[in-house]
Amino acid sequence: MPAAARATRPTLAVFKLASCDGCQLTLLDCEDELLELAGRVEIRHFLEASSAVGSGPYDLALVEGSITTAEDRRRVHEIRAAARHLVTIGACATAGGIQALRNFADVAEYRATVYARPEYIATLATSTPVSAHVPVDFELRGCPIDRGQLLEVITAFLVGRKPDIPDHSVCFACKRRGTVCVTVAHGTPCLGPVTHAGCGAICPAYGRGCYGCFGPSASPNLPALIPLLRRDGMDEPTLGRALRTYNATAFAELAARSGEERPS
Amino acid sequence: MKDVRRDAWVLRDDGLAALVRELARDGRQVIGPTVRDGAIVLAEVDDAAQLPHGWGVELAAGRYRLVRREDAMVFAHSAGPQSWKAYLHPQHVRRWTADRNAGGEWTVRGEDEREADAVPAYAFLGVRPCDLRAIAVQGRVLGGGPGADTAYRRRLDRTFIVAVECTDPGATCFCTSMGSGPAVDVHDRGYDLAMTELLDEGGHRFLIRAGSDAGAELLTRLPVEGAAPLTESAARHVVADAAERMGRSMPPVDLHALMAGSMAAERWDDVASRCLTCGNCTMVCPTCFCTTTEDVTDLTGDHAERWQRWDSCFDLDFSQLHGGPVRASGRSRYRQWLTHKLGTWHDQFGESGCVGCGRCIVWCPVGIDITEEAAALAEETGQPENRGSVQAAESVRHARQEGGGRR
Numbered sequence: 001m002p003a004a005a006r007a008t009r010p011t012l013a014v015f016k017l018a019s020c021d022g023c024q025l026t027l028l029d030c031e032d033e034l035l036e037l038a039g040r041v042e043i044r045h046f047l048e049a050s051s052a053v054g055s056g057p058y059d060l061a062l063v064e065g066s067i068t069t070a071e072d073r074r075r076v077h078e079i080r081a082a083a084r085h086l087v088t089i090g091a092c093a094t095a096g097g098i099q100a101l102r103n104f105a106d107v108a109e110y111r112a113t114v115y116a117r118p119e120y121i122a123t124l125a126t127s128t129p130v131s132a133h134v135p136v137d138f139e140l141r142g143c144p145i146d147r148g149q150l151l152e153v154i155t156a157f158l159v160g161r162k163p164d165i166p167d168h169s170v171c172f173a174c175k176r177r178g179t180v181c182v183t184v185a186h187g188t189p190c191l192g193p194v195t196h197a198g199c200g201a202i203c204p205a206y207g208r209g210c211y212g213c214f215g216p217s218a219s220p221n222l223p224a225l226i227p228l229l230r231r232d233g234m235d236e237p238t239l240g241r242a243l244r245t246y247n248a249t250a251f252a253e254l255a256a257r258s259g260e261e262r263p264s
Numbered sequence: 265m266k267d268v269r270r271d272a273w274v275l276r277d278d279g280l281a282a283l284v285r286e287l288a289r290d291g292r293q294v295i296g297p298t299v300r301d302g303a304i305v306l307a308e309v310d311d312a313a314q315l316p317h318g319w320g321v322e323l324a325a326g327r328y329r330l331v332r333r334e335d336a337m338v339f340a341h342s343a344g345p346q347s348w349k350a351y352l353h354p355q356h357v358r359r360w361t362a363d364r365n366a367g368g369e370w371t372v373r374g375e376d377e378r379e380a381d382a383v384p385a386y387a388f389l390g391v392r393p394c395d396l397r398a399i400a401v402q403g404r405v406l407g408g409g410p411g412a413d414t415a416y417r418r419r420l421d422r423t424f425i426v427a428v429e430c431t432d433p434g435a436t437c438f439c440t441s442m443g444s445g446p447a448v449d450v451h452d453r454g455y456d457l458a459m460t461e462l463l464d465e466g467g468h469r470f471l472i473r474a475g476s477d478a479g480a481e482l483l484t485r486l487p488v489e490g491a492a493p494l495t496e497s498a499a500r501h502v503v504a505d506a507a508e509r510m511g512r513s514m515p516p517v518d519l520h521a522l523m524a525g526s527m528a529a530e531r532w533d534d535v536a537s538r539c540l541t542c543g544n545c546t547m548v549c550p551t552c553f554c555t556t557t558e559d560v561t562d563l564t565g566d567h568a569e570r571w572q573r574w575d576s577c578f579d580l581d582f583s584q585l586h587g588g589p590v591r592a593s594g595r596s597r598y599r600q601w602l603t604h605k606l607g608t609w610h611d612q613f614g615e616s617g618c619v620g621c622g623r624c625i626v627w628c629p630v631g632i633d634i635t636e637e638a639a640a641l642a643e644e645t646g647q648p649e650n651r652g653s654v655q656a657a658e659s660v661r662h663a664r665q666e667g668g669g670r671r
């Protein structure tokens with residue numbers, strides 16, 4: 001940042017749409033860095049931490065959650081208009097989240113089954129990522145996001161550099177960490193080869209397969225992995241569920257796309 | 265009197281404990297094979313009991329299983345999930361740090377590579393011949409010349425290497441094709457001690473010989489006895505026998521020429537449809553050396569660090585230039601890996617980048633097999649059989665004796 005701008009602190013705002021709050025909590029979890037961050041930026045809007053609400057414009061807006069209501073669809077445009085940089089955080093904001101399962105089902109039916117007074121529930125038929133509605137400057141993946149990666153994104157935006165958030169597969173991190181591959185050595189199904197890195201390959205380090213919570217990597221070859229998942233014991237319903245969790249729409253689009261064209 | 269520098273000796277299996285102890289007594293951190301998470305991995309061992317006594321492995325393309333052996337062999341297993349590069353060429357290292365003072369001036373400090381001397385030197389116990397070659401090959405890339413990494417050189421120079429010849433090649437091994445095993449070449453200058461494990465009527469023992477002055481000195485501290493001619497011939501026999509039991513082989517063509525002539529082959533589309541571009545093959549390959557840099561700043565913006573981390577030609581970002589990645593397709597990325605490994609490595613470094621350890625075959629989740637891909641390319645392009653592999657072995661042998669492998 002230019003020296004002149006250092007005198008006034010940049011402003012930060014955190015917004016929540018349809019989500020569980022887990023990703024925002026990651027910011028509060030940055031215990032060691034939080035005080036320093038608070039000294040470095042002016043936190044104007046962060047309801048999870050403080051009820052004081054400051055108005056825009058904001059230098060950096062972090063947006064958690066997906067668009068599932070007409071109200072949020074309107075609000076996200078306001079947030080965009082008030083933010084110099086808009087960064088979406090977490091699977092809900094970047095891919096629609098687990099609530100995007102409704103995209104494959106009948107919302108009216110869900111509503112009638114789940115709620116005693118469905119007429120009080122106003123909701124859209126789909127759950128969509130923020131980027132489907134407004135331009136987004138950076139998408140930080142994960143369910144929830146990784147604390148280290150969140151700090152990396154914030155510090156990168158503060159100094160005006162590109163965040164170092166690799167978009168290769170989880171396998172890169174898994175091997176760098178020295179984990180014995182659970183697929184090759186144990187025959188455990190793992191979505192790591194098609195999943196976006198960022199978690200530090202936690203699941204394989206504890207002997208279980210990756211379940212894709214960061215969504216697809218930048219160059220996934222899903223058709224090549226599926227026979228392997230089947231071989232290692234995933235039946236069709238399990239396979240369907242594995243691909244339809246937090247990033248259901250992202251993996252579904254991928255499956256649809258790769259059905260038409262062979263990856264090259 | 266026997267010449268400790270040149271003669272072979274016999275170490276009984278209880279002598280392994282003495283070997284580990286003496287290496288540790290010299291202040292070294294001993295790294296060797298040990299069982300963890302259903303595999304034989306490399307890790308620090310402070311007692312010979314941690315070595316994989318009685319464990320073996322069953323290998324196939326995309327498959328690795330740890331199995332109990334019926335005997336008590338310690339080194340009767342082939343390459344595991346990591347290689348020694350995890351120690352010599354660590355996956356994440358800091359290169360420099362920069363600090364800005366109150367006046368706005370920056371001070372940049374490179375890592376003091378002499379600090380490497382303050383940490384314990386390694387002793388690698390159980391380096392297979394293919395990996396001994398791989399250390400030499402990577403050493404010629406990182407240890408000297410234009411790509412020199414001086415910290416790498418320091419780590420390698422300070423490492424004591426105990427090589428162990430192969431008696432039980434895996435189903436994915438093809439060191440014989442690449443001229444890198446299963447025997448340790450007596451002229452190799454890359455090891456300090458070399459052993460051959462024997463378990464027969466004569467008992468469980470190791471034929472051991474020194475490859476350096478440091479190795480010869482260590483030998484004088486071990487409970488060794490003179491080797492009978494019969495023991496020496498038994499050792500030669502088990503290793504020669506291993507050469508006949510390689511699980512795989514490269515097609516007998518000039519691989520360098522094959523790669524140069526295959527750029528437009530259709531086979532690349534076929535392999536691209538199977539390849540996950542997951543990068544596992546490059547991560548496990550003991551010679552792959554590619555890294556990227558990451559710049560870290562803290563929240564104040566007054567402190568910055570540059571780190572180096574392993575990267576791979578399967579990463580889209582690896583060939584990112586202005587406007588996008590040069591190798592956007594899986595086809596071009598797999599082709600880069602194979603043609604670099606078997607082809608352009610010769611142009612750059614005068615030898616093959618593949619030593620035939622088979623790791624990329626085993627640890628590829630979908631079991632893509634470098635030997636099968638090379639054979640398919642040879643067939644598609646009609647590459648004639650020749651003595652190419654012999655010539656390649658010649659040039660490798662030549663290269664091995666100068667530079668990288670020498671410590």
Ligand code: SF4
Nearest residue numbers: 171174181182190192
């Ligand atoms: S365990 Fe999963 S993430 Fe790790 S290398 Fe194997 S397939 Fe990739």
Ligand code: SF4
Nearest residue numbers: 549618619621622624
């Ligand atoms: S290319 Fe494969 S077989 Fe050759 S050295 Fe690398 S990992 Fe081993």
Ligand code: SF4
Nearest residue numbers: 552553554577601604
């Ligand atoms: S094959 Fe790829 S990762 Fe390995 S050394 Fe060559 S370019 Fe680097």
Ligand code: SF4
Nearest residue numbers: 539540542543545628
């Ligand atoms: S060849 Fe195998 S290990 Fe290498 S990138 Fe392709 S799928 Fe991954």
